[in-house]
Amino acid sequence: MILNAKNQTQMLINGFMSTAIIYSACELGVFDSIKREKNKLNLLAEDLNVDPVYLIKILRPLEQYRIIRCENEVYSLTDMGEYLAEDSEDSLKDYTLFCGRECIKVWMKMYDSMVECKAPMELLGEDELFNNLENDEDRFSTFNKMMSSVSKQLDLEALFIKLESKFSCIDIVDVGGGTGTIIKKFLRYYPQARGTILDLSQAKDAAEEGLLKDGFSTRCVFKEADFFKPLQVTGDIFVLSRVLHDWDDEKSELILKNVKDAMGDDSKLVIIDEIILDSNNPACIKGYICDIQMWVFCNGKERTKAEFEVLLKKAGLQIDDIINIDNGTSAIICKKENVTSYEVGEI
Numbered sequence: 001m002i003l004n005a006k007n008q009t010q011m012l013i014n015g016f017m018s019t020a021i022i023y024s025a026c027e028l029g030v031f032d033s034i035k036r037e038k039n040k041l042n043l044l045a046e047d048l049n050v051d052p053v054y055l056i057k058i059l060r061p062l063e064q065y066r067i068i069r070c071e072n073e074v075y076s077l078t079d080m081g082e083y084l085a086e087d088s089e090d091s092l093k094d095y096t097l098f099c100g101r102e103c104i105k106v107w108m109k110m111y112d113s114m115v116e117c118k119a120p121m122e123l124l125g126e127d128e129l130f131n132n133l134e135n136d137e138d139r140f141s142t143f144n145k146m147m148s149s150v151s152k153q154l155d156l157e158a159l160f161i162k163l164e165s166k167f168s169c170i171d172i173v174d175v176g177g178g179t180g181t182i183i184k185k186f187l188r189y190y191p192q193a194r195g196t197i198l199d200l201s202q203a204k205d206a207a208e209e210g211l212l213k214d215g216f217s218t219r220c221v222f223k224e225a226d227f228f229k230p231l232q233v234t235g236d237i238f239v240l241s242r243v244l245h246d247w248d249d250e251k252s253e254l255i256l257k258n259v260k261d262a263m264g265d266d267s268k269l270v271i272i273d274e275i276i277l278d279s280n281n282p283a284c285i286k287g288y289i290c291d292i293q294m295w296v297f298c299n300g301k302e303r304t305k306a307e308f309e310v311l312l313k314k315a316g317l318q319i320d321d322i323i324n325i326d327n328g329t330s331a332i333i334c335k336k337e338n339v340t341s342y343e344v345g346e347i
């Protein structure tokens, strides 16, 4: 079907409807039930404990979106639907739950925010994102699972090849490492490396559980730490993955300074974040959307290369290399800024 300009506009306007339908189906567990072969309307309704009169209302559009199919009154998942089931490899279910439970309400505050010059989460009376999550185990768990499913998708091989030879023995510190999805990728690639995850106390149980389950508990530890305070660790490689974009420049500078102070002269820092272009560029659409996401949730932002350079310089760091790892997401390899002889001399 060729859409005219009006239809195309309408489709964009209606985006929230598809989010609501897919989210409700995930929250109900529609895709998991279909996968367990509760695949007829009545069986499905019984399994999900909902009235089939309501259930059919969301099954019809899901079929039209090609997320499920229905043949002879039997439902099954399409390739798209498979991604919404809990136990699928690379499942998007946790991401969808986060969108429905958390994102929609803050995104809908965007207009008021602009008019009132306040971040959307402030208008909802919310504290800083991570302070909020700290006091709510369920919300923190939804956030962690979403973050883990996003980070799982990153292919870091190009970064690893550039960074260090495979069998060199290294200490890796993942600052704000959450439940360890990123550091486990490092530890898989570098079989002799040891790892430390630094994060808030609420990430501890899920992180340690994951390390044990994936066989890393002898090579990696979780240490409770606040990255706004001096870090009590040493390491060859420090990682800040999807951390700086959560914070404004002032707070990001403080995090970077604390990391720099923990780095040895030969240590490297790897920042994993989007790099957006100054000029509006179709290649950066993911980054522009993430930029809004960071603003509405935490008053953070995505940055251009020039913005990273300024921030890093203020913290006494400089860029060594940049590797594009996934459609706008980059790994920025940094080192301590060159210390010139007169700075360390006897003056």
Ligand SMILES: C[S@@+](CC[C@H](N)C(=O)[O-])C[C@H]1O[C@@H](n2cnc3c(N)ncnc32)[C@H](O)[C@@H]1O
Binding pocket: 130, 147, 148, 151, 175, 176, 177, 178, 179, 181, 182, 198, 199, 200, 203, 225, 226, 227, 228, 240, 241, 242, 243, 246
């Ligand atoms: C967006 S998540 C990134 C998680 C992980 N690095 C990844 O890429 O999957 C940001 C992380 O920063 C942690 N965090 C927030 N404030 C912190 C603080 N003051 N000190 C240490 N960690 C903090 C959060 O708990 C969360 O795990």
